[in-house]
Amino acid sequence: MALVTLFTRLAGPWLMRHVPETPRVEAFLEAMSTSVIAGLIVTTLLHSGLREGGAVIAAVALMWFTRSAVAAMAAGMMTAAIWSALTV
Numbered sequence: 057m058a059l060v061t062l063f064t065r066l067a068g069p070w071l072m073r074h075v076p077e078t079p080r081v082e083a084f085l086e087a088m089s090t091s092v093i094a095g096l097i098v099t100t101l102l103h104s105g106l107r108e109g110g111a112v113i114a115a116v117a118l119m120w121f122t123r124s125a126v127a128a129m130a131a132g133m134m135t136a137a138i139w140s141a142l143t144v
Contacts (some may be wrong), residue, residue: 107143111136 075081075137115132119125 105135107139110139 058112097112101112111132114135115128119128122128
């Protein structure tokens, strides 16, 4: 499995050297990174509990209002930490 992971990490940049940079390719790559992040978040939420859901909601809400990824991450971590502290 480690060899497959290594191969994909090395083959991706090598293959992309042969793809011309067009606005369409750039748009695809940007959309793909967003969909990967969304997939990771949804998978985590499906296998987690209310604490993680609350943390994601807090992060999304703060990101919506402030457009600051750092503030959103901090809000999500603080929400999860406070939730854990209050439920112990």
